[in-house]
Amino acid sequence: MSKIExxxxxxxxxxxxxLKDIDINIEENRVTAMIGxxxxxxxxxxxxxxxxxxxxxxxxxxxxxxxxxxxxxxxKVDVGxxxxxxxxxxxxxxxxxxxxxxxxxFGLKVxxxxxxxxxxxxxxxxxxxxVLLWDxxxxxxxxxxxxxxxxxxxxxCIARVLAVAPNIILLDEPCSAxxxxxxxxxxxLIIQLKDKYTIVIVTHNMQxxxxxxxxxxxxxxxxxxxxxxxxxxxxxxSKKETSDYVTGRFG
Amino acid sequence: xxxxDIEMSDLQNRLIDMAKLVQEMIKAASQELVxxxxxxxxxxxxLEKEVNIQEIVIDDKCLxxxxxxxxxxxxxxxxxxxxxxNSDLERMGDEAVNISKMALNLVEYAGVKTLTxxxxxxxxxxxxxxxxxxxxxxTSDSKLALSLFAKDxxxxxxxxxxxxxxxxxxxxxxxxxxxxxxVDLMFIAKSIERFGDHATNIGEDIIFMIHxxxxxxxxxxxxxxxxx
Numbered sequence: 001m002s003k004i005e006x007x008x009x010x011x012x013x014x015x016x017x018x019l020k021d022i023d024i025n026i027e028e029n030r031v032t033a034m035i036g037x038x039x040x041x042x043x044x045x046x047x048x049x050x051x052x053x054x055x056x057x058x059x060x061x062x063x064x065x066x067x068x069x070x071x072x073x074x075x076k077v078d079v080g081x082x083x084x085x086x087x088x089x090x091x092x093x094x095x096x097x098x099x100x101x102x103x104x105x106f107g108l109k110v111x112x113x114x115x116x117x118x119x120x121x122x123x124x125x126x127x128x129x130x131v132l133l134w135d136x137x138x139x140x141x142x143x144x145x146x147x148x149x150x151x152x153x154x155x156x157c158i159a160r161v162l163a164v165a166p167n168i169i170l171l172d173e174p175c176s177a178x179x180x181x182x183x184x185x186x187x188x189l190i191i192q193l194k195d196k197y198t199i200v201i202v203t204h205n206m207q208x209x210x211x212x213x214x215x216x217x218x219x220x221x222x223x224x225x226x227x228x229x230x231x232x233x234x235x236x237x238s239k240k241e242t243s244d245y246v247t248g249r250f251g
Numbered sequence: 252x253x254x255x256d257i258e259m260s261d262l263q264n265r266l267i268d269m270a271k272l273v274q275e276m277i278k279a280a281s282q283e284l285v286x287x288x289x290x291x292x293x294x295x296x297x298l299e300k301e302v303n304i305q306e307i308v309i310d311d312k313c314l315x316x317x318x319x320x321x322x323x324x325x326x327x328x329x330x331x332x333x334x335x336x337n338s339d340l341e342r343m344g345d346e347a348v349n350i351s352k353m354a355l356n357l358v359e360y361a362g363v364k365t366l367t368x369x370x371x372x373x374x375x376x377x378x379x380x381x382x383x384x385x386x387x388x389x390t391s392d393s394k395l396a397l398s399l400f401a402k403d404x405x406x407x408x409x410x411x412x413x414x415x416x417x418x419x420x421x422x423x424x425x426x427x428x429x430x431x432x433x434v435d436l437m438f439i440a441k442s443i444e445r446f447g448d449h450a451t452n453i454g455e456d457i458i459f460m461i462h463x464x465x466x467x468x469x470x471x472x473x474x475x476x477x478x479x
Contacts, residue, residue, distance in 0.1 A: 207321055234323040236463025246323045248255070 003028040003168065003198040004049060005066040011044055014058035018044045020222040022063070026215070031190060031199045033213035033230065035206060036245070040219040042202045046170050049200065050086035051079055067168065084111055087161030091173040093153035095145035095160075100137055103145045103156055104128060107164035127159040131189055151182030155189065162193075169193065171201040175208060187212050206246060210234045218242045255320050262312055262333055263389075266340070269305040270385045272298050273340050276347035277381060277446065281374040283354040284367060284439070295351040302344040309337045325460075332460035336388070339449040339456075343381070346442040346449075353435045353442075369413045370440055376406050377446035384453045393461045399454035406447035413440040 004026035011019035019041045026032045034042040047053045049065060051072060064071045072082055084107070095103050104124045108114045114123065124141070128134040133155045137148070145156055154174060161169055171190070175183040190199060190212050203209050209216055209230065216233040218226045218241070226233065226242045237243045244250050252260075276298045283291035313334045316322065322330055380402050387395040417433045417440075424430055455467050 206323070210323065235327060237324055243324050247326045248253075 007064045009063035030214040031194045033209035033216045034202045036219035041222040084164045086168040087166040088170040092177045099142045101141040127163040131155040131159045168198045273343045280347045280350040292351045306341040332456040335456045339452045343449045349442045373409045373443045380450035396454040396457040403447040403451040410444040
């Protein structure tokens with residue numbers, strides 16, 4: 001069953017036509033990778049799934065993006081609720097300059113999901129366990145999040161997203177600031193999280209897309225060129241443009 | 252041209268050169284049969300050493316190309332096919348040596364000509380198959396690669412006929428020498444038929460390399476798919 005259905009979706013940044021008639025169905029509890037050269041529109045599409053692009057001046061859209069059947073561009077949609085349901089992790093780890101505990105509890109408090117300390121404690125522990133960080137930092141929860149390593153900071157950012165119980169996690173090049181060892185750990189985490197969440201990842205690293213994703217979308221110049229099972233895209237893509245890109249002949 | 256493309260082109264050229272060496276080996280082994288020339292065994296043995304060296308060099312090159320470049324798509328298919336073609340070519344070389352050694356026993360046997368007409372036809376057919384293999388690989392010609400399957404069936408039929416004829420000859424003959432030579436010819440026919448099998452394997456690899464389509468064992472494949 002499709003969790004995210006994108007239909008005839010167009011995005012403009014003022015005069016610039018960034019996404020052109022995108023049609024894609026992203027399935028539930030799977031990892032979907034978006035690849036393509038810089039400026040192809042993959043991050044724009046990702047940012048359209050939780051309407052972060054709304055904040056860009058001059059951005060306007062046409063077409064639909066439906067999550068669990070509901071068009072997220074419908075006037076009645078509560079954008080705050082949408083972003084709680086569709087969490088996002090960015091390229092560089094961006095923990096708030098507060099304690100580790102407060103970082104994870106932040107979404108719960110802001111969204112008024114919980115106020116009871118015991119409940120918040122429970123969610124913080126569960127979220128940090130889900131990103132395999134709990135054992136390392138359970139004794140220093142009151143320390144600044146900025147004292148963590150980059151990899152731990154990125155895990156913390158993912159835990160912060162998980163705390164508000166989203167259904168979908170968007171990852172915008174989540175490992176580009178990490179070293180290879182930290183990258184492997186985050187990739188393993190992504191694979192584990194897919195059982196509970198629908199994950200969409202934008203990456204420039206094609207080996208990463210091949211390693212972690214079930215499906216891969218290749219985009220070029222604002223268009224979706226090919227969307228298929230990852231193994232097909234990396235062994236025998238249908239389109240020449242995809243083949244040229246994955247084999248490094250352009251891009 | 253990217254460094255990777257230069258390396259891939261080198262791999263292709265090495266395989267073509269190796270296939271030509273194997274072609275030479277088959278030719279020399281068949282000369283031994285046709286012209287009863289024992290010197291050909293030396294030529295086949297020398298060529299085999301070169302083919303064995305090339306097998307190791309090509310395998311090493313493929314392994315490094317994968318490890319250092321993480322190829323995908325058509326490049327990955329090309330390299331994995333190259334490794335399999337490499338192995339088939341080396342096995343063809345081994346078969347040529349087998350033929351050459353057994354043909355040596357037939358050099359002094361005058362009656363060989365009457366028994367070998369169909370074997371010579373088999374040799375011609377497999378030589379043409381090897382030529383087609385090289386051409387199909389070099390030009391990415393999947394139709395030519397596909398045509399190898401039917402040619403292999405013809406070689407199989409000829410092999411069956413040769414074996415039947417030799418069996419009949421042995422049943423009727425009381426001459427130990429004739430029976431001994433007939434057994435040698437049976438092994439030779441079997442080795443020539445294996446050339447056809449290896450050429451067919453290479454044809455399958457070429458089709459996979461071009462289209463990403465696995466055409467091996469179609470019955471087993473469809474049964475496997477129905478299980479998944």
